[in-house]
Amino acid sequence: MRDFRNILKKISDLKAKVLKDSISPHYLGSILEEMLEYTWWSDSPGNFELESLKLNSSLQVPELVIDRVTALDADWLITESDIITDVTDNGDGTYTLSLMERYPGYVTAQIEHNILKGYFQNIVPGLEPDDDGSLSKENADVHNCWMNVISVDPSSNQIVVSLYPDSDTPAGTNFLPVVGMKFAQWGNSGDSDNPRYSRRQNVIQLSSYDGRITKWFHVTKPIIEDTHIAATFGTLPEFLADLDPRIKPGDDGIMADTVVARRIITLDSIGRPVVTVVDRGPWKLGERFYDGSEPNDNGVYERSLTYDHGHGWLNNSGGIATADNRPNWRTTYWTHTIGDTRLSLDFREIDSVVDIDKPECPLSLEAWYMGEDVTDSQAIYYDWTRESVRNGAQDTASDTLWNEAHKNAGPSLLLDADDLNFQFGAAPEKLTITVTATLHDPNNPNLQPQSAQYYMI
Secondary structure, X not given: OOOHHHHHHHHHHHHHHOOOOOOOHHHHHHHHHHHOOOOOEEOOOOOEEOOOOOOOXXXXXXXXXXXXXXXXXXXEEEOOEEEEEEEEEOOOOEEEEEEOOOOXXXXXXXXXXXXXXXXXXXXXXHOEEOOOOOEEOOOOOEEEEEEEEEEEEOOOOEEEEEEOOHHHOOXXXXXXOOOOOEEEEEEEOOOOOOHHHHOXXXXXXXXXXXXXEEEEOOOOOOOOOHHHEEEEEEEOOHHHHHOOOOOOOOOEEEEEOOOOXXXXXXXXXXXXXXXXXXXXXXXXXXXXXXXXXXXOXXXXXXXXXEEEOOEEEEEXXXXXXXXXXXXXXXXOOEEXXXXXXXXXXXXXXXXXXXXXXXXXXXXXEEEEEOOEEOOOOOOEEEEEEEEEEEOOEEOHHHHHHHHHHOOOOOOEXXXXXXXXXXXXXEOOOEEEEEEEEEEOOOOOOOOOOEEEEEEOO
């Protein structure tokens, strides 16, 4: 019995230090319970908290919440399993195994031809202290036992098994079954055309060591190949790295014979959805376009491709097509992606005839860029130059003066006698007019100027 004088002293000290005005009975009761070393409490709504609870019959609740983290060993097989309680050597290479009855009426689910993978370890019992106090594992054992079921006796919960030769096991060494060994069905060596056996030739393995969940199929022996993998989730099998240089050892992913999905969203190296270019055909007013920042009606992150004036354009801003955001070379709504991006320049009038008595010749040009007539654009300028020949030599001085006066002279000129370098009514022996057009496109800084020549004389 506890010393109540010490308890009363603790209550007095607590009252002097903590209880200034008043305190609820529930809180005071909890304090007293802790002081008396009780480890439970309750409140008026009927909530209980206690360290442990043992029931001799049953527990019935409308909702059961288990607040606990459950972990598995390194490898976990989702298949039929048992625990050995007794081993009998039959003297003919077979062993009779008695299995644990896990609950009243328990009967093993093993059948004939099942391949069993047994696991046994006595690491903790095998640890012994050395002279310096450290633990030694000299007597500790960890081993696997590979067996094949010959027959099953459900009435006695026993099975008869044979052992696989060392050469037929993954580690190259097989061990005897022992009491306390846990084993699980690994596959079945029976006829694969028999449904009784074929459906037991599948196994699901969870391995923290390998870092993946694997579904194996056609498992008819302890050693299985990569071709027996039906599907995996987690760290990709090592052999895949040898098949494709894009797969690196340790990469995570999914491998399966068949993938059926309503949609697949792929991500780039920085975690953004990979955009799919969707051809929307000719540009139309009122059409909905996507820039890749959101999924379309089918759940695809779409970047719309459309065509206008014979050129293809990728959408940059999404939304509904209007006259204000129609594709053109100046727009920021679209990026040109299909078609010739060179500036095209040519003369409109090429049949002019110069009258020697009254020399006068109109010349005009047209310029096209990305399917659009840019002849009169404010972003284009035209430099006119001429080359005239007299007495077998170029009239360089006169031509230079004319060229300087006709920089950025526009897309058309009406050339008179002075422009044609007529002197004292005499025409030059040869006369060539060259126009060079330069278009400024901030989206295409490498756009080159284009020239057109017209041989007047």
